Amino acid sequence: MEKFEPDMRLTRNAHLIANLGLCQLRLVDDSRWAWLTLVPQRPDISEVFELTPLDQTMLTFETNLVASALKGVTRCTKINVAAIGNIVRQLHVHVVARNEGDANWPNPIWGHGDAHPYTEEARKRLVETLMKALHA
Amino acid sequence: MEKFEPDMRLTRNAHLIANLGLCQLRLVDDSRWAWLTLVPQRPDISEVFELTPLDQTMLTFETNLVASALKGVTRCTKINVAAIGNIVRQLHVHVVARNEGDANWPNPIWGHGDAHPYTEEARKRLVETLMKALHA
Numbered sequence: 414m415e416k417f418e419p420d421m422r423l424t425r426n427a428h429l430i431a432n433l434g435l436c437q438l439r440l441v442d443d444s445r446w447a448w449l450t451l452v453p454q455r456p457d458i459s460e461v462f463e464l465t466p467l468d469q470t471m472l473t474f475e476t477n478l479v480a481s482a483l484k485g486v487t488r489c490t491k492i493n494v495a496a497i498g499n500i501v502r503q504l505h506v507h508v509v510a511r512n513e514g515d516a517n518w519p520n521p522i523w524g525h526g527d528a529h530p531y532t533e534e535a536r537k538r539l540v541e542t543l544m545k546a547l548h549a
Numbered sequence: 550m551e552k553f554e555p556d557m558r559l560t561r562n563a564h565l566i567a568n569l570g571l572c573q574l575r576l577v578d579d580s581r582w583a584w585l586t587l588v589p590q591r592p593d594i595s596e597v598f599e600l601t602p603l604d605q606t607m608l609t610f611e612t613n614l615v616a617s618a619l620k621g622v623t624r625c626t627k628i629n630v631a632a633i634g635n636i637v638r639q640l641h642v643h644v645v646a647r648n649e650g651d652a653n654w655p656n657p658i659w660g661h662g663d664a665h666p667y668t669e670e671a672r673k674r675l676v677e678t679l680m681k682a683l684h685a
Contacts (some may be wrong), residue, residue, distance in 0.1 A: 460620065460628055462613035473609040477598035484596065491638070492596050499647055499655035499663055502627070505562035519635035523654035 415456040417445075419485040420503040423452055426528065430540050431547065435471040436506075438479060440540060443528035447487050447510040447539065451476055472506065474524070480508050482546035486539075497523060551592040556639040559588055560663065566676050571607040572642075574615060576676060579664035583623050583646040583675065587612055595638040608620065608642065616644050618682035622675075623648075633659060646671070 419437060427439035427450055436451035458464055464472060468480070480492045481487055489510035494508045509522055517525040550675040555573060563575035563586055572587035589608055594600055600608060616628045625646035632642045645658055667675070 460616065461630060462610075462617040462620075462628075469609055469613060470606055473597075473605055477605060480596065481598040484598075491633075491635050492598075493631070493633045493635070494597060495629070495633070495657075497627075497657060499627050499629070504675070509651045520660035521631075521633060521657040 415442065417454045417456045419452050423450065423500045423503065423505055424483055428536070428540070431544065432442045433475045433478075435468060436475050440473075440536065440543075441528075442530045444535065445516040445526075445529050446522055447483060447489070448522065449479055449483060449508045449543075451479060451506045451508065453505075454533050455504075458504045458544070461504065461506075463497055464504075475507055476508060482543060482549075483508055483510050486542050486546045493521065495521070495523075551636065553590045553592045555588050555638050558639055558654045559586060559639065564672070564676070567680065569611045569614075571604060572611050574611075576672065577664075577678075578666045578672070580667045580671065581652040581662075581665050583619060583625070584658065584660055585615055585619060585644045585679075587615060587642045587644065589641075591640075594640045595634055597632055597640065597642075600640075612642055612644060618679060618685075619644055619646050622682045624677050629657065631657075631659075 425439045429437055430440050431438040432529045436453050441448040441450060461469060476494060480494060486494050487510040489512050491511045493509040493511050513516060563577045565573055566576050567574040572589050573613040577584040577586060587617045597605060612630060616630060620628050624644040625648050627647045629647050647654060
C-alpha cells in the first residue's frame with residue numbers, strides 16, 4: 414500500500430488545523446466564507462464509495478462533527494457540504510458556512526472569483542474558536 | 550412528530566425512481582448531466598448533522614450505493630456529491646455524473662443555465678439501466 418500524501422493543491426492555500434481520526438482538517442485561506450476541507454488520509458482514493466465501509470462511516474462522523482461545530486461558531490444560514498473533485502481528484506470534502514448575501518449566494522462557491530486571504534490575526538481567531546467548538 | 554412531505558421544488562422537476570430505506574431517490578429532469586437527488590424521508594431536517602447518527606449512516610450508505618451505481622452506468626469522469634440547500638432548505642443530497650467538457654465543467658452544476666428535459670424514451674432507458682445497477 415502506498416503512503417498517503419496530500420495533493421499540493423489541497424495544502425497550498427489551506428492551513429492544517431487538526432488531524433482527526435481519518436481526515437486532515439484544513440482551513441482554506443479565503444475569508445469570503447468560513448471554508449474547511451477534510452482530506453481522508455488514504456492513498457489513491459477519489460470517490461467516497463472507494464473508501465472501505467468503516468472509513469465511509471468515519472468520514473461521515475468527522476464531516477458532521479466539523480459541520481456542526483462550524484455552524485455553531487459562525488451561526489451561518491446554511492452549511493454546504495460537497496465532494497466534487499473535478500479539478501483535484503484526491504478525495505476531499507468541503508464544509509462551508511454560507512450566509513444570505515455572501516459572495517455568489519445562493520449559488521455554490523467553487524470556481525467563483527478570487528480568494529480574499531485572512532489577516533493572520535483573523536485566521537488565528539477563527540481557528541481558535543473552531544478548535545474550542547470541536548473539543549466541546 | 551410531523552409527517553414527512555417532500556418540498557414541491559424537489560419533486561416538480563425530478564421523477565421518483567425508487568424508495569430506498571431512508572431516502573426517496575429522484576432523477577432530475579435535466580439531460581445535461583445524469584443528476585440524482587436523495588431526499589431523506591424525515592420531517593424538519595435541513596442539515597445532515599441534524600439526522601440521528603443511525604440516519605446519518607444510512608444516508609452515507611444509500612448515497613454511496615447510488616453514486617457507485619451511477620458511476621458504473623455512466624462511466625463518467627467524476628461523481629459530484631453535495632448537500633447545499635441554500636434555496637430549498639429541506640435536506641437533499643445531489644449525486645451527479647460529470648464528464649470533461651460537459652456544461653459548466655469543471656465548475657459545479659448548481660445554478661448554471663436552464664434544464665434540458667429528457668425525451669420520455671431517454672429518461673426511461675436511463676432509469677431502467679440505473680435500477681438494474683442498483684439491484685446488482
